[in-house]
Amino acid sequence: MGRTASFQPEKKAKSFGADFDEERLWRENTESIKRFIDRQPGYEKLCAEVAYILNRELNKEEIEFSTITYRAKTLNSFLEKIQRKSYRDPVSEITDFAGVRVVCLYIDDLKRLEKAIGEHFEIVEKIDKLTARKADQFGYGAIHFIVRLGKNASGARYDDLKNLVCEIQTRTVLQDAWAIIDHHLVYKNESNIPSVLRSRLNLLAGNFQSADEKFSDLRTEREEYLREVEDSKINPEQFLENELNLDSFVRYAHWKFPDLPAGTGVLDVPFYFKPLTGMDLHDLRDLDEIVDRGAAAYDLYLQENGRDFLNSYSITSVALSALLVEREFIPEHLKSVFPKFAEFVEKRDL
Numbered sequence: 001m002g003r004t005a006s007f008q009p010e011k012k013a014k015s016f017g018a019d020f021d022e023e024r025l026w027r028e029n030t031e032s033i034k035r036f037i038d039r040q041p042g043y044e045k046l047c048a049e050v051a052y053i054l055n056r057e058l059n060k061e062e063i064e065f066s067t068i069t070y071r072a073k074t075l076n077s078f079l080e081k082i083q084r085k086s087y088r089d090p091v092s093e094i095t096d097f098a099g100v101r102v103v104c105l106y107i108d109d110l111k112r113l114e115k116a117i118g119e120h121f122e123i124v125e126k127i128d129k130l131t132a133r134k135a136d137q138f139g140y141g142a143i144h145f146i147v148r149l150g151k152n153a154s155g156a157r158y159d160d161l162k163n164l165v166c167e168i169q170t171r172t173v174l175q176d177a178w179a180i181i182d183h184h185l186v187y188k189n190e191s192n193i194p195s196v197l198r199s200r201l202n203l204l205a206g207n208f209q210s211a212d213e214k215f216s217d218l219r220t221e222r223e224e225y226l227r228e229v230e231d232s233k234i235n236p237e238q239f240l241e242n243e244l245n246l247d248s249f250v251r252y253a254h255w256k257f258p259d260l261p262a263g264t265g266v267l268d269v270p271f272y273f274k275p276l277t278g279m280d281l282h283d284l285r286d287l288d289e290i291v292d293r294g295a296a297a298y299d300l301y302l303q304e305n306g307r308d309f310l311n312s313y314s315i316t317s318v319a320l321s322a323l324l325v326e327r328e329f330i331p332e333h334l335k336s337v338f339p340k341f342a343e344f345v346e347k348r349d350l
Contacts, residue, residue, distance in 0.1 A: 010118070023259075024078075025082070028148075031113045032090050032244065032326075033078075036097075039164065040072060040073075040097075042160050043097040044098075044165050046072075047070040047071060047072050047100055049071075049161065050121070050168065051070040052164045053120055054116070055068050055103055057116045057119075058102070063109050064074075064106065066173050067178075069101050070098075070100040070101070072097065072098050073099070079333070087308065096167075098167065098238065099166065099167045099168075100234045102170050103171055105172065105215070106212075106215060107172050107212040107216055110170055110172070114143070117147065117168060119150075120150050120152065121150045123147055124147060126143065127144040127145070142170060142172075142179065142218065144167055145167070145168045148162065148164070148166075149162055152298050166318075172212050174212050175212070184242050186201070226247055226251070229251050239255065240285040240288055242283060242285050243284075244271050244282060245279050245284055246269065249269075249273050250262060250269060252284050252318065253313075253314035255316045256317075257314035260312065260313055260314040260317060261313055262313060263315045264315070266311060266313075268318070271333075272318075273319070273333075274328050275319065275331055290322045290325050291321045294325040295321055297321075297324040297325075298317070298320055298321040301320070305341075305344065311338070311341075320327070324348075327348075
């Protein structure tokens with residue numbers, strides 16, 4: 001099921017501090033502040049557009065992600081930044097007026113994400129904070145891209161946005177978790193870390209990176225397992241010997257009801273699989289036997305009630321067929337989702 005991008009308001013600006021002179025700041029940066037205010041609506045449109053394109057392309061390419069968030073820098077944040085840093089021309093030098101953050105599930109997908117960014121945007125600069133970290137720098141970084149809209153962004157809608165840049169931050173879930181913790185630790189250089197914490201934090205940063213790699217390895221192993229299950233369909237006897245689990249349940253449903261869509265894109269698969277876990281079923285053969293035993297009753301249910309949206313999928317057909325045999329395992333929440341099914345079961349129990 002596709003995910004969607006969401007707006008994320010910029011965090012409250014850091015405290016300006018006692019030495020902050022707002023009048024002086026406005027007086028010395030009047031033109032820059034006016035230029036920022038004039039451009040700010042454009043940056044709001046730009047980051048929303050960049051997030052929309054990334055959301056569309058990642059779902060199209062089936063690149064799994066946790067979140068896509070976007071925000072435009074506020075005036076308060078702009079004032080805080082030019083007060084905190086020295087800029088000759090802040091409007092030209094600051095590159096994160098529009099920002100989009102993509103958090104992927106797997107580190108291997110960052111390369112695929114970079115390819116999508118390169119195909120749909122003009123990359124002005126790539127900042128690799130993962131591999132370009134200096135020897136004395138500390139943490140577990142990510143990769144940032146400064147981009148402009150690509151060639152496909154044509155027409156009056158984009159005329160005011162074409163020359164503006166947007167920062168795209170790409171990271172994994174674990175890199176994002178590290179960034180959140182790192183923001184509060186504020187240890188950017190290893191020399192800043194108290195010696196009693198240094199080795200533990202370095203070990204932790206290494207563990208985050210190792211965990212990212214292991215998650216990718218697990219996905220690879222799972223994909224290989226799924227291929228083996230799928231390949232075993234050539235021999236029905238061999239296929240039915242596969243262990244019953246959530247993955248094999250989905251493959252079995254498609255095998256058993258090949259004319260029906262699986263429903264994995266619209267259904268909560270564990271919702272239908274969980275009631276079956278209470279039955280004494282160990283492999284697909286056990287599941288197949290109980291589905292065959294419930295087939296006549298399920299056909300009768302369909303004759304009386306027809307197929308609606310939910311029971312038009314192979315996953316629901318397997319689950320309901322099995323539950324018509326082992327009716328004591330029908331959960332109340334499933335009855336509320338299938339009221340006609342619940343009525344049918346009650347009539348059979350009378």
